[in-house]
Amino acid sequence: MWNRFVASLLLSFLLGSCDLPRDPEQTLSEVRGNTLIVGVSSMEAFDKAGERLVVENLAERLGAVVELQPGEIHDLVNAVENGRVHIVAGGIPESSPFSSKVAFSSPVEIARSRKTVLGTRKGENAFLLELNRTIAEVNGG
């Protein structure tokens, strides 16, 4: 019993150290070394909340170029769902009703006045992990 317990923990650590988790739709590998397409619903909120900083840091991390696509929030959510856009940003609050359609990142807490989140495609856990790591760095720094 005890041996099995230790073995499972070791297994978890081993798995954690390779390239898992992976994206079902390969978002992370698509972005790496290419273009990070960000749909922005409100350029003003995008800057004010510090989301531009997050996005630029993430792109640098992945060796990608940022491409901003302004648009209307509903169109952008649709685009993220279909993978045409990698991130949707622009002052989305944590309480946004879009949480059922896109995966929310951890809150961006650079601007003390408002906490916002970025949206990614549901199920793309590797990409979300990189995004959350970037946000943690930016929040801390």
Next chain:
Amino acid sequence: MAEQVDPLPEDLRSIRRRAVRLEWWTLFWLGTIVVAMWAVLGQSQAMKTAWLEDMMSLIPPALFIAKSQIEKWPPNRHFPYGYIRFGTLAFMASALALLAMGLFLLYEAAATLLRQEHPTIPAINLFGREIWLGWLMIAVLVYSVIPPVSLGRMKQEPGRRLADKVLSTDADINKADWQTGLAGIAGIIGIAFGFWWADAVAAGIISLSVVKDGVQNIRAATAELIDGAPRKLDGTEIAEDAEIVCSYLAQKFPESRVRIRETGNLMRVSIDHPHPCDPKIDLDALRREMKQPWRLQEITHSFSNAGKNAPHREPS
């Protein structure tokens, strides 16, 4: 309150006390598991299913503890046969709840698969690093298996000695918990490898086993509640002691109708004699043939024009 009446013989009461203690421990450890799972739930359908199943498995221990007290209440005018069948009624109720929940979770798993929902499992900040929640879920699932399996093993023997269905099915469900843990872990590893459907499939497998448990328990409880013949602890076959008693009495009274049923874990026999005869039975001899002689609670004789070949209709 009047003096308590205990259906169990003296030597089995310490076993029951131990069983009650084990069930209190079960409640405690399952409680910690439920809290740990709740902390890492996330969007995984398999985690949610395993969590709900563990919450439901808090019911049988609570039931056993309650029934151990209640069945000792003395009979009164309103309940002249006492409260020994309370346990079976509560057992049926919990089996129905289990079945309902299992079916609901099965539906949820199927719906998730059909909607092609990709579960998102984010990261959590631990000791300054962003760690994928999936690894934590796996760790919690591994932990969630250990207490139930150990406790299940410890409760099996008391369940058998006390001929207690609530206790022994609780022990069986606990012992089989490793299957739930394994399915949940497989689901999350599947997600880690990018197979989004692994989670819903794992949830489906877990809920199928919940449904199976629910159905089995309903069958066992039904048999007793409608005065069926006493069953074996782990299935629907007729209990050995019941067969022994029936064949012994049928031999002694070849023309009479011998019927046996169970109330709680005790057996009651009624013998219908077609014509007057000497109802004397050597109880000691009969009890010597039985594996668990204390279970034979009463033998009732009736004298009518009935007997073995009577039509099965209530007398008007």
